Amino acid sequence: MRPVNVIQGAMVPLPRADVDTDQIIPKQFLTRIERTGYGAFLFWNWAYDDDGNPVEFFTHDPARRGAKVLVAGPNFGCGSSREHAVWAIQDWGFEAVVAPSFGDIFRNNSYQSGLLPVELPEETVNRLIEAAADPNTIVTIDLETQTVRCGDLEASFDIDPSVKDRLLKGLDAIGLTLEHEDAIEAYEARRPEWLPRSVA
Amino acid sequence: MPGKTLFEKIWERHVVVDGDPSLLFVDLHLVHEVTSPQAFAGLDFHGRKVRRPDLTVATVDHAIPTVDRLVQIRDPQSRKQVETLRANCAKHGILFFDIDDPRQGIVHVVGPENGFTQPGMLIVCGDSHTSTHGAFGALAFGIGTTEVEHVLATQTLWQSKPKTMAIEVEGDLPLGVAAKDLILGILAQLGVRGGTGHVFEYRGEAIRKLSMEERMTICNMSIEGGARAGMIAPDDTTFAYVEGRPFAPKGAAWEKALDDWRSLATDPDATFDAVRHIDAARLVPHVSWGINPGQTVPVTSTVPSPDDFEDPMDRSSAERALEYMGLQPGTPITDIPVQHVFIGSCTNSRITDLRQAARVVEGKKVSDRVSAVVVPGSMQVKAQAEAEGLDRIFEDAGFEWRDAGCSSCLAMNPDVIPSGERCASTSNRNYEGRQGRGARTHLVSPAMAAAAAVAGHFVDVREWA
Numbered sequence: 001m002r003p004v005n006v007i008q009g010a011m012v013p014l015p016r017a018d019v020d021t022d023q024i025i026p027k028q029f030l031t032r033i034e035r036t037g038y039g040a041f042l043f044w045n046w047a048y049d050d051d052g053n054p055v056e057f058f059t060h061d062p063a064r065r066g067a068k069v070l071v072a073g074p075n076f077g078c079g080s081s082r083e084h085a086v087w088a089i090q091d092w093g094f095e096a097v098v099a100p101s102f103g104d105i106f107r108n109n110s111y112q113s114g115l116l117p118v119e120l121p122e123e124t125v126n127r128l129i130e131a132a133a134d135p136n137t138i139v140t141i142d143l144e145t146q147t148v149r150c151g152d153l154e155a156s157f158d159i160d161p162s163v164k165d166r167l168l169k170g171l172d173a174i175g176l177t178l179e180h181e182d183a184i185e186a187y188e189a190r191r192p193e194w195l196p197r198s199v200a
Numbered sequence: 201m202p203g204k205t206l207f208e209k210i211w212e213r214h215v216v217v218d219g220d221p222s223l224l225f226v227d228l229h230l231v232h233e234v235t236s237p238q239a240f241a242g243l244d245f246h247g248r249k250v251r252r253p254d255l256t257v258a259t260v261d262h263a264i265p266t267v268d269r270l271v272q273i274r275d276p277q278s279r280k281q282v283e284t285l286r287a288n289c290a291k292h293g294i295l296f297f298d299i300d301d302p303r304q305g306i307v308h309v310v311g312p313e314n315g316f317t318q319p320g321m322l323i324v325c326g327d328s329h330t331s332t333h334g335a336f337g338a339l340a341f342g343i344g345t346t347e348v349e350h351v352l353a354t355q356t357l358w359q360s361k362p363k364t365m366a367i368e369v370e371g372d373l374p375l376g377v378a379a380k381d382l383i384l385g386i387l388a389q390l391g392v393r394g395g396t397g398h399v400f401e402y403r404g405e406a407i408r409k410l411s412m413e414e415r416m417t418i419c420n421m422s423i424e425g426g427a428r429a430g431m432i433a434p435d436d437t438t439f440a441y442v443e444g445r446p447f448a449p450k451g452a453a454w455e456k457a458l459d460d461w462r463s464l465a466t467d468p469d470a471t472f473d474a475v476r477h478i479d480a481a482r483l484v485p486h487v488s489w490g491i492n493p494g495q496t497v498p499v500t501s502t503v504p505s506p507d508d509f510e511d512p513m514d515r516s517s518a519e520r521a522l523e524y525m526g527l528q529p530g531t532p533i534t535d536i537p538v539q540h541v542f543i544g545s546c547t548n549s550r551i552t553d554l555r556q557a558a559r560v561v562e563g564k565k566v567s568d569r570v571s572a573v574v575v576p577g578s579m580q581v582k583a584q585a586e587a588e589g590l591d592r593i594f595e596d597a598g599f600e601w602r603d604a605g606c607s608s609c610l611a612m613n614p615d616v617i618p619s620g621e622r623c624a625s626t627s628n629r630n631y632e633g634r635q636g637r638g639a640r641t642h643l644v645s646p647a648m649a650a651a652a653a654v655a656g657h658f659v660d661v662r663e664w665a
Binding site: 016017018020022023026027028030031032033034035045050073074075078079080081082083084086101103104105108109112113160162163173174177178180183184187188191192193194195196197198199200 | 225293342611629
């Protein structure tokens, strides 16, 4: 995983509540077995009409190309656990999503893949959404100091310290977990014997 | 020492490394074809093995066809996905219910019916509806593909401790009101963000009286309320369901397990971070009208107006929903016509669901304006339904009788609802495009779906009793 540190760039506003992962990446793109190449399908059903022709949407707007931060309404990423939603957002070019709240699984998946979910109060998010109307407005998100700056707006956000550390260093969670091998083995030795085993 | 909740007891017994987050041990990892290929590829890339194939079970469900599927899956990508899972299971020694296995089915139907799902366990799967297994008094939740890889490699998962919310369901469910109506009613009251960051425990007399299948329907949709998981304390109903299933404990082990399981229920003096109350006695059958499961109303009411919502986000969401769904505010729910009926999904595809639907359609005919399909949750459910003659009832009425899978719930397979058409669906999500681009989903119970198939529009199924 690539380390996350300072994210500085343009924003795209998406002032909708409860954007579910079915919208972020529709199911017809989930039959692929790769982890990359989902960016072209981001918000597909909102970006294309029934015949597959592009409709007015930020993903086609040259002025929005290169934006790094998506700013959305509450409960962003609710619904299906598909991590493809995170991969599609990253593959399009976003490095962070700012919203008043996130679906729990989406937030976890973001941490796993190095996409930074930034939770800010709804009023602050609304100010960013207004500022993001101008595609040239730049926002700076600093994970180390847990701050978001945009013009005269400055806000701080919470993040679990261990997640923050892992993101800053770009560490692989499995590698970290395997350092606890002794604890895992000890746990396995004390599990009740009645628990089911699928294969002998 | 203060008492503990069911959730806290199960959390504590799975802690490998205590902290925030804690490292938790996973008792059962369910795997399917759509969210696993990249996880296995990651293992291979790092030269890692599956740590505990004996605590892992795989099946195919999400993208497989429900007809003519034993010859060849036509969609080349879906075929490759199934072949990839088959190869990964063979390589790592994982029990795999393949497309021709009599135990194949939706992962959340297969786990319980084979006895893998037991009280007190920690269960994960790369699917948000893993919350279903909480019906057994297990802690069960959905994870993403990177976490699937983590569990395959380590049989553990880092988790921050969620908060707890008691959903106290008081009174008795009236006749003709299903478990699905109860959970839709709960979602209508709580909203789709009401449970974010929490684990639900459904409690109260109405919950105790539910069958295991009904409890699974309730816990299944916890995620639609934003909750990480939903749970119900195990009791004699739970134990009776588990006993004798292929992977349930036997003999002395069964007795030991029972003693343990009886200690799991929330202590009388335990407290929750939040409590919500639901009056079951006042519930009626529900129908969703919008594009999230919280946008749900009683069948006796009308399509709401955006002006009914105070919050500006909710108001704009309602406007969007009405436009997408092609509905006018004030339209009686029973005036809404349907062109498709789908009875299936991990929410409502078990034997009791099929019995309830069959009872409604027996001796009747599906409206000639409606295309109606039943997709049993597993091939074992299908076999049992056929032994009871339910397939004849459905087919005589004009339903199609299919093989097991997720099917039209997410329409990854060919069972897609056409754009602009309406489907009365027993599934769990009415999101835009969920059942097909432009498709309009109305979430209902199996009995309500069956009645809509016959009438060609929504009806209050209580009037047919």
